[in-house]
Amino acid sequence: MTYTITNAVRGGLLAAAILVAGAAPVQASHQHTFSGDWLYLTVTHGDGRSGDMRGTLLLCDPPQGHTRAAEACEQLAAVDGHFERIPPMAAICPMIYAPVTAHARGTWHGKPVRYTRTFSNSCEMATLTGPVFALDG
Structure with missing residues (x-):
């Protein structure tokens, strides 16, 4: 009896794994249909690989x-969506290495x-990106 139940459980797990694997390509091909300027x-x-990640959708x-x-939208509009052109803010940041990686993907003016950029710490990121990556409020 145990043998039959074990086989039934294994069969059920295999079927569930196949369903999950079959559903993954459908999600991966999903296209965003936001109008205007948007960035994730x-x-x-x-x-x-193991850090704390936060994210949000910015619609403008x-x-x-x-x-x-x-x-954030005003800041990006001033530099036409080019993050590297954001003027740095005046700040004194600690010389503590606590890496922070900022990532954006989306559409700005139809492009x-x-x-992606890794900063030495949160202060450096805030100084160089202003309110754009201020996801904590």
Whole structure:
């Protein structure tokens, strides 16, 4: 009897695994259909493989989805969506290495956007990206 139940459980687990594996490609091919400028922003604290990651969707027509959406959209509009052109803010940051990786993907003025940069710490990231990656509020 135990042999039959064990085989039934294994068969059920195998069937569930096949269903999950079959559903994955459908999700991967999902296309975003947001209108206007939008970016999915993530910030990963620590090692990228095991760090704490936070993310949000920034919509700019009208600004929403981000705790500082209006400021972030204004900042990005001023540099035409080019993160590396954001003017640095004046700040004194500690010389502590606590890596933070900022990542953005989406569309800005109809063009695809991909941005990834690892900063020495959160202070450096805030200084160089302003409100864009301020996902904690």
